[in-house]
Amino acid sequence: MKKIEAIIKPFKLDEVREALSEIGVTGLTVTEVKGFGRQKGHTELYRGAEYVVDFLPKVKIELVIAESQVEVAIDAIIKVARTGKIGDGKIFVSDVGQIVRIRTGETDEAAI
Secondary structure, eight states: OEEEEEEEOGGGHHHHHHHHHHTTOOOOEEEEEEEOSTTOOEEEEETTEEEEEOSEEEEEEEEEEOGGGHHHHHHHHHHHHOOSSTTOOEEEEEEOOOOBOTTTOOBGGGGO
16 A cells, blocks of 8 residues: 655646546545745735745645555646646655554555
8 A cells, every 4th residue: 555645736636636536546635735845935025015935835635545556646646737837746655554444443455
């Protein structure tokens, strides 16, 4: 089992959710986050004063899936989240040692 964490632009969330749903992903967690990478933030003008926005709004999607689905899920995320501009985000994949569904006590693959 693998955990995929994808940091994407907020306006791409619905498209990514639909793309993952189409390949059979049944559940995911979404968190609104802030951060920066190569974008390094930007300056904005508010009531005549210029200020620096260091952390940009992003969305983090987390999902745990079977290893056989990992490449398909990554491809689906990349396909719809890519704009070709800086700040499109990143995808992190890590191993999951154990999963337990609290309601039923199911474990591992059955708990996905």
